[in-house]
Amino acid sequence: MRILAENADRAKILAGGQSLVPMQNLRLARPEMLVDINGIDSASFVMVDSDVLRIGALARHIQVEEARVPGPLGGLLEEVGRQVGHLPIRLRGTFCGSLAHADPAAEWCALLATAKGNVVARGLGGDRVIAADDFFDTAFTTSLALGEMVVEARLPVLSEDWRFGTAFLSRRAGDFAVVLVIALIRVVEEKVAEARIGLGGVSDRPVRARSAEAMLVGERLNRELLEHAGRAAADGVEPLGDLHGTAEFRRHLVKVLVPRALSNAWGLG
Ligand SMILES: Cc1cc2nc3c(=O)[nH]c(=O)nc-3n(C[C@H](O)[C@H](O)[C@H](O)COP(=O)(O)OP(=O)(O)OC[C@H]3O[C@@H](n4cnc5c(N)ncnc54)[C@H](O)[C@@H]3O)c2cc1C
Secondary structure (H helix, E strand, C coil): CHHHHHCCCCEEEECCCCCHHHHHHCCCCCCCEEEECCCCHHHCCEEEECCEEEEECCCEHHHHHCCCCCCHHHHHHHHHHCCCCCHHHHHHCEHHHHHHHCCCCCHHHHHHHHCCCEEEEEECCEEEEEEHHHHEEECCEECCCCCCEEEEEEEECCCCCEEEEEEEEECCCCCCEEEEEEEEEEEECCEEEEEEEEEECCCCCCEECHHHHHHHCCCCCCHHHHHHHHHHHHHCCCCCCECCECHHHHHHHHHHHHHHHHHHHHCCC
């Protein structure tokens, strides 16, 4: 921590290197110093601590994917984790590195936002816990201060009344999704008691489709309602276009993928 803090304006942490090294190759990042954290074995943990899943700074994507966490969160991590790049990337890249890198289309960033997780940041002054909503500032930018490191990410373990569904569209298998949707619904007496819909690839950071979420609460889901929710979610985003998809295409994907993720969560088939 001391080396990082003393060189904060010229050093970068090297974790799995699956984003930083390609950026260095392309000369998009030119850090004067790399602080390699790969020797810190004690940072590789993935553990459930009462009702919180704790993921250490060096836990690789594959460890999180295969963590076998009890309840719906375990299945959700497996399903979302499988979408992160290719196997070699998942063997090397880290969950916390993905959060720190803050790609707006990154699966783990969307998951942290949807599941209302936290990040523990450490600097010379001590630790602070940052809620997902306060962590992602804009594309590739977080609220980490210079010299601070993510030492841990925390996700609440989901009780059995939560159900999840996901929907992704990538140009090729293993590519970043053009748009991704993670839906979480808590179902009590066959009605939605709580809903969260996280979207990646439609803004400068992961966002929630809050108007669509609100229209689901107290309802039993059916196809008509899901289509309404998809339209509400699409109306609520202002996507940017790039070479992977125009703004209109991304909006269309939100309209189509939100019902699909919700349908998977509810079990409409
Ligand atoms: C071909 C390819 C396809 C990919 N596809 C996907 C995909 O589909 N979905 C997806 O989400 N990602 C994808 N990735 C990115 C991959 O998930 C990276 O592993 C991840 O974005 C960064 O994690 P890392 O451990 O490799 O971090 P690094 O590359 O080591 O670091 C990335 C950045 O985060 C900083 N950093 C790392 N760890 C910390 C920390 N603990 N605290 C503070 N700062 C830190 C570094 O200084 C650097 O700025 C892909 C990468 C490649 C090469």
